Amino acid sequence: MSKKGLLGLLLLALGAVVIGSVTALPQQQPVSDFDIDLPDLGIWEKERMDGGYYTIVDEDNNVLDKTAREVHLDDEFIAANNRHYRVERIKGDTAYARLIMENALADTAPKSAPALLPVQGNNTANNLIAMYHTHSAESYVPTDGTESIPGNGGIYKVGEQLAAKLKEKGIEVAYDKTPHEPHDADAYRRSRRTAVELMKKTPAAIIDIHRDGVPDPDFYYSNVSGEDVTKVRLVVGRQNQNMQANLDFAKEIKAQLDQYYPGLVHGIFMAKGNYNQDLSPRSILIEVGTHTNKRELAEKGAVLFADAIPTVLGISPTEKTPVGALETDKGDRGSLVWLIVIFLIGAGLFLLLSTGSLRGSLDKLKQFSSREWSDVMGSSRGGPAAKTALNKPEDDQQDE
Incomplete structure (x- = not known):
């Protein structure tokens, strides 16, 4: 030559090297940069342990929501019909909310057209969903016989069904079953160490799986596509730098599931607290039913919920292949x-x-x-x- x-x-060759360095993908925040101990963690992320719950009503006293989670001023929630409310007053077990937006998902369209190629074998980090349980004792009374089983709560069975469905769809799952009892203010401190370990695997998303504590089993009951299931609530922490990104993620999940399985998602609750969601811009807490539901219904709800995750993230190599892609x-x-x-x-x-x-x-x-x-x-x-x-x-x- x-x-x-x-x-x-x-x-x-020089051009290829230069462009390769310029267009390198942004990296996940190094795990070593995460604070293991956050001063305020656990102060606000509390639930009612007295068997009580909050009822949230609008200006006309119409019941909008119920939750065993501690409700605070300025907490917000997006209802099943996508109406967006903010809590402005709390008296006893009743929280009064004002409508602030008619359709919070107006700018969030579900993904539908098949467009993606299967995930490449050397890109497994972006084909990985991480899962764990902060409240690992949570159980379902009709099936498990009690609402709490330390170290082996019925919530694990729900997580296993979610993991199995994701794997069936070709998604890798890092499911950490470390228990974090007792169910107290420090539970999120203990589970943070688990979440940080999971983040070392650089997952596309990380899910903390719970159930609610509302006594009425009908509140979470739904019939979706002819099948009896429990509804799923999404929870986003308001006090961390990823709040908006995680809220967008939750909206995308709801929009997708509203298209696939109308009636499955109860809504999105934006709660005061961190919930360890500072660790990832795609971190979500889900509540699958309540303690008075049959666990089998919660398992079915979790299986349906799984359909939206890979589609929203753009990592599904099978079935409902999404139109949107990850930034990668x-x-x-x-x-x-x-x-x-x-x-x-x-x-x-x-x-x-x-x-x-x-x-x-x-x-x-x-x-x-x-x-x-x-x-x-x-x-x-x-x-x-x-x-x-x-x-x-x-x-x-x-x-x-």
């Missing part, structure tokens, strides 16, 4: 475009160097099959250089 041909190849996919496409651009630039520089003038470059481009160009591309297209090597006697090739 001529010196000019070699220079052209070097220019192409966008980055890959961007890199490909830039590599094409740099190839064209390199080819142009090669022609310019080999001819010494713009006119000469244009003449070379018109001919396209010139010897200089064949020196660069010949080996991969069976050009002169390749043919010369192929026509050499076997002994000569071995000597080389």
Whole structure:
């Protein structure tokens, strides 16, 4: 190959290296940067332990929601009909909320058209969902016989069904079953260590699986697509830097499930507290039914819930293949475009160097099959250089 041909190849290689470094994907925040002990963690992330619960009503005293979670001023929730409310007053077990938006999901469209390729084998981090239980004793009375089983709550069975469905869809699951009893103010401190360990695997999303403590089993009951299930509530912590990203994630999940299984999602509750959701911009807490529901119904609800996760994240290689892609996919496409651009630039520089003038470059481009160009591309297209090597006697090739 001529010196000019070699220079052209070097220019192409240099361009690829430069573009590769410029378009490198943003990395997950290093796990070492996470604070294991947060001063305020556990102060606000509390639930009623006295058997009571809060009823949230609107200005006309119409019941909007019920929850055993501690309700605070400025907590917000998006109801099943997508109406967005904010709590403005609390008196005893009643919280009074005001409507602040008619349709909180107006700008959140479900993904539907199949467009993605299957996840690549070397991109497993983005094909991974992490799961754990902060309140690992939570159970379902009709099935488990009690509302709490330390170290082995019925909630694990619900998590297992969710994990199994995700795996069935080709999604990898990191499911940590570490118990975090007792069910007290420090539970989220203990589960934080579990969540941090899971984040070392760089999952696409991390899910903390719970159930509610509202006494009425009908409050979470639903019949979806002819099947009896419990509803699923999504909870987003208001006091962390990822609040908006996690809320957007929750909205996308609800929009997807509203399309797949109307009536499955009870709503999205934006609660005062962190809930360890500072660890990831795709962190969500879910409540699958309540303690007075049959666990089997909660398991069925979790299985239906699983359908939305890979679709929303853009990582499903089977069944409901999503139209949206992770930013990693966008980055890959961007890199490909830039590599094409740099190839064209390199080819142009090669022609310019080999001819010494713009006119000469244009003449070379018109001919396209010139010897200089064949020196660069010949080996991969069976050009002169390749043919010369192929026509050499076997002994000569071995000597080389």
